[in-house]
Amino acid sequence: MSLTKEQTINTIAPVLRMRLTKGGQSPIIRFTDKTSVPAMSLSLPDAADDNAVIAAVTKTVEGASDVKAVAVEGVGAFEVIYAAEKSAGRVAGKVAVVTGAAQGFGLEIAQDLAAQGAYVVLADINDTEAKKQAESLQKQYGPDRAMAVAMNVTSLESIQAAINETVKTYGGFDVFISNAGVLKAESVKTQPEKDFDFSTAVNYKGYFLCTQAASKILAAQHKADPAYLSDIIQINSKSGLVGSNRNFAYAGSKFGGIGLTQSFALELIEDGIKVNSICPGNFFDGPLWSDPDNGLFVQYLRTGKIPGAKTIDDVKKAYEAKVPMRRGCTTPDVMAAVYYLIEQKYETGQAVPVTGGQVMLH
Numbered sequence: 001m002s003l004t005k006e007q008t009i010n011t012i013a014p015v016l017r018m019r020l021t022k023g024g025q026s027p028i029i030r031f032t033d034k035t036s037v038p039a040m041s042l043s044l045p046d047a048a049d050d051n052a053v054i055a056a057v058t059k060t061v062e063g064a065s066d067v068k069a070v071a072v073e074g075v076g077a078f079e080v081i082y083a084a085e086k087s088a089g090r091v092a093g094k095v096a097v098v099t100g101a102a103q104g105f106g107l108e109i110a111q112d113l114a115a116q117g118a119y120v121v122l123a124d125i126n127d128t129e130a131k132k133q134a135e136s137l138q139k140q141y142g143p144d145r146a147m148a149v150a151m152n153v154t155s156l157e158s159i160q161a162a163i164n165e166t167v168k169t170y171g172g173f174d175v176f177i178s179n180a181g182v183l184k185a186e187s188v189k190t191q192p193e194k195d196f197d198f199s200t201a202v203n204y205k206g207y208f209l210c211t212q213a214a215s216k217i218l219a220a221q222h223k224a225d226p227a228y229l230s231d232i233i234q235i236n237s238k239s240g241l242v243g244s245n246r247n248f249a250y251a252g253s254k255f256g257g258i259g260l261t262q263s264f265a266l267e268l269i270e271d272g273i274k275v276n277s278i279c280p281g282n283f284f285d286g287p288l289w290s291d292p293d294n295g296l297f298v299q300y301l302r303t304g305k306i307p308g309a310k311t312i313d314d315v316k317k318a319y320e321a322k323v324p325m326r327r328g329c330t331t332p333d334v335m336a337a338v339y340y341l342i343e344q345k346y347e348t349g350q351a352v353p354v355t356g357g358q359v360m361l362h
Helices: 005-019 050-061 104-115 127-141 156-170 193-224 248-271 296-303 312-320 331-343
Strands: 028-032 040-042 069-072 076-081 095-099 119-124 146-150 175-178 230-235 273-280 351-354
Touching: 005 028, 005 050, 005 069, 005 076, 005 156, 005 193, 028 156, 040 050, 050 069, 050 193, 095 104, 095 156, 095 193, 104 119, 104 127, 104 331, 119 127, 119 156, 127 146, 146 156, 156 193, 175 193, 193 230, 193 248, 193 273, 230 248, 230 331, 248 273, 273 331, 296 312, 331 351
Parallel strands: 040 069, 095 119, 095 175, 119 146, 175 230, 230 273, 273 351
Antiparallel strands: 028 076, 069 076
């Protein structure tokens, strides 16, 4: 069965990226209709499948010392861009996609990854804000170090379009962080069905759809280099480990997410993909909790989740008192877990708590 043009690009680019890796860092493989540099010619067999494409790419570039571009008749060209100097940091040279990255915790994850040497793709349904934040990272770290893509995690078509754009820009990616999430807190006695469906669609189904689309690119890279490992990391919650009063839709979707993580891990390790979840405690200072109109402190005050609480400050103090370390979770706390999972080659299918002792595994 012949591949479509998009499928061909999504197979060629990741293979080139792996085959042309030098000194542990992969080049950017940028798709273009025309190239201004000398290009090697790559011929694909008729009715090519992904195995045939991989074989053709390997044969073309094997032993080549200075590949600037590879041209494919009927498809386009793939420019090969090596960094002027080797970047430093815990994820130096890796490409990381972060969903829900236009603001809040997702943005802070992307910013920290960029500071640690990664190329970051800010994926968000609010693509206007994502582009603004990507431009800020470009000014700080360089024009190639960040990009923004529109992504609605409840739509496979939208996710696939974002993946396609990422591959055309970077040639592939190494880390996919499924961070996008929503929360609708209310009593089980009164919550509208549409709110339950919304939480489930974003937090649970969205994780499945993102993994389905992302795993195909990561698997192609592993097929090109069997020693290569990649990561899918779901940002889950402590509510995925213990129930949450008057917050059942969120907790249920997060419990389900850990089931997906364990199941994905069992299947995808054959493609060199490690799949793990991180279960943070409460980010009290982030917009999810502190937004004055729709934050959780406001929602919990309104729904009476904390008996006797009369102000937002009362609700916050009640939640801080539940944490043995007496504070909320922060981005550095969670990033330590992110880097651990990426660096640890012998860990998959885990749900790592980062809760200040509020939730302990047993």
